[in-house]
Amino acid sequence: MTQLDWYIRNELRSRHFRLLVALDELRNVGKVAAHINVTQPAVSKMLAEMEKGLDLKLFERTPKGVTPTHYGECLIRHARRMLNDLAQARDELHGLLAGDSGRIRVGVLSNVVPALLPRSVALLKQRSPRTNVLLREGTMERLLPLLLQGELDLIVGRLAEKHVLPELGGKVLSQEPVMLIARPGHALARRKKLSWADIMDCQWVLPSSEGLLYEPLERTFEQHGFPKPANFIEVLSVQFVLAYLQQTDAIATMTRDIAHHYRRQGLVSVLPFYFPKLIRPLGITWNLSRTMSPSTTLLIECLEEAAASGMPA
């Protein structure tokens, strides 16, 4: 057994993890000391002992503060994950003490909020009323780091090819075609069929470049020999898209499930246009390096069930 093996197995404590994360975030020994309520020498000593124990330099010291080395960055990444695991264990234990059945932290892409997720969470609540769900809405770019750090249990949304990483697990819930929508009563909604030529001169509300639909849609335009529409705005917020369509003759794209959800509410019309081959997989992404809690497994079952049952179009 090497010195490093021995130290990690016998000496590394959660206070070391907290120290590493605080040093990474504050990059200043004195500030870290104040943050964790000890004096600066205590931090300096603890860090030096860790480095001696591991026989690795974890931080470069400079007159401006400290910066992690490659070894430091590696250990900080795992420290952060272990602290999140401990926090999750604490939450679960508090939940059990309070009679709850667990807590699931779900990252959700905004375009899944209106339709699939409420059905799934409602199913979950039917089966396990004391399981609590914490939803965090955002883009894949914002949610993925949280998933990798252990601050989320899973992400529900469009599966993106570019986000596939070896440490991530993924499951497709459904394959959703992309629909074209406009306000109710829109002139194009009265037509039986629309062609590319009919829609290219319209004002478009396009998905933001942060959204997962942006690139596939851009490719679809190219494949059909059309440039991206000249008259457009880029929007990520579904609420803004709906509000904007009400006040203009603009058209927008939405996946089928969401489009029909808002059509049933009388907020949009689904236009008679078909995007060939523009089908987006809707799915779940999770972190393979973390053990899935029973509550999370149950929510995935509910998501699969809700996606399979769908809603009448």
Next chain:
DNA sequence: GTTAATCACCCTTATGCAGA
């Protein structure tokens, strides 16, 4: 002047051991 490292020292806790 700012920041980190070092030093000598203190306090608390764990452990081992002798004696009742």
Next chain:
DNA sequence: TCTGCATAAGGGTGATTAAC
């Protein structure tokens, strides 16, 4: 088996030094 003491180890402090 329990109690009390000695000792070691761990973790902290204030003061000081060194580097930039």
